[in-house]
Amino acid sequence: MTSPVQFDLRGKKVFVAGHRGLAGSAIVRRLACEDCEIVTADRQQLDLRRQLAVEEFIAKTRPHAVFLAAGLVGGIHANATYPAQFILENLQIVTNVIQSAYDYRVDKLLYLGSSCIYPKHAPQPMSENMLLTGLLEPTNEPYAVAKIAGIKLCESFRRQYGADFISVMPTNLYGPGDNYHRQNSHVPAALIRRFHEAKLANEPQVVVWGTGSPRREFLAVDDLADACVFLMKHYSDIGFLNVGTGQDVTIGEFARVVADVVGYTNELRFDTSRPDGAPQKLLDVSRLTALGWRSKISLRDGLAAAYADFLAGGARHID
């Protein structure tokens, strides 16, 4: 099925906020196939927490389109350890970018939320209308509140001013250019690194946090970037859209696939003193599928690409 083009990227100036991050760098890679001019700024040039700096940057560069893929992001430990920074910085970034995009008449903006916006015990798979129907997962509630504020900003600017701002909710991501910090990363990067180091040291056992029973849905970041470009071109409506594969695995199953891809063959040990977080996060992707997009990269292929990038030195925060 092909969807009609509503927004043509050809010849457009496109600002990718967060272009050095996991999602932003994949969006830049994907945009290389479009005939558009990509605008970026390093954090040293543009701190997105600073309202005036954002306003001046947008006023100077005047992009036609914005992908808002910047934010303070981390796994379960980082979210639980730095809640003040996670809520404040993500609120600052989203309010600054959205306000300036409106003030300087950006034609279209795509905002990246997260599947953690849904209630901890939402029915699975989680459809878009599950938003604000129950309590959030405590380990990332402050971050989720900031992410929900971003959705509501996009919706409200569309409702009041007719701004063409859309939101997408990606499931858990992984891939080239991920954050490999020992404590603050998400589970895919954490386990790739831990299994790799254990393989080199021939360690008899590797620790996996939690019970191994929570279920997560993992999407390759290059699939996410493809979905974002697809939706930038073909979707324009008030409702946000889930982006995922529609399939989940337990963390125990996931850990065994990562070990296999990395080539670690010894034992896994589950450290139940570490939090599990949400029991399950599986997105209902039927709205996205109905528009004509579905994921293409298998978990094993996506993890192999992530590990190849790790070996080639693409990892961030590998102190």
Ligand SMILES: NC(=O)C1=CN([C@@H]2O[C@H](COP(=O)(O)OP(=O)(O)OC[C@H]3O[C@@H](n4cnc5c(N)ncnc54)[C@H](OP(=O)(O)O)[C@@H]3O)[C@@H](O)[C@H]2O)C=CC1
């Ligand atoms: N990773 C995941 O599993 C998921 C991510 N998402 C969402 O996707 C988006 C991107 O996440 P992801 O790519 O994983 O995150 P990363 O941490 O990989 O990248 C975030 C990017 O934002 C930039 N950034 C952060 N703060 C500032 C700031 N104050 N000024 C300028 N730039 C800043 C970072 O810059 P620098 O390079 O200088 O650090 C980095 O380039 C986020 O909105 C996140 O909520 C949603 C679901 C899952």
Ligand SMILES: C[C@H]1O[C@H](OP(=O)(O)OP(=O)(O)OC[C@H]2O[C@@H](n3cnc4c(=O)[nH]c(N)nc43)[C@H](O)[C@@H]2O)[C@@H](O)[C@@H](O)C1=O
């Ligand atoms: C994308 C999403 O990511 C965060 O939520 P999360 O899904 O819980 O993400 P996570 O990747 O950190 O953990 C997934 C599961 O995996 C287990 N787990 C095992 N071993 C390791 C491990 O070594 N590191 C980590 N981080 N987790 C591990 C861990 O105990 C948990 O059960 C949000 O805070 C928020 O940032 C957000 O939006």
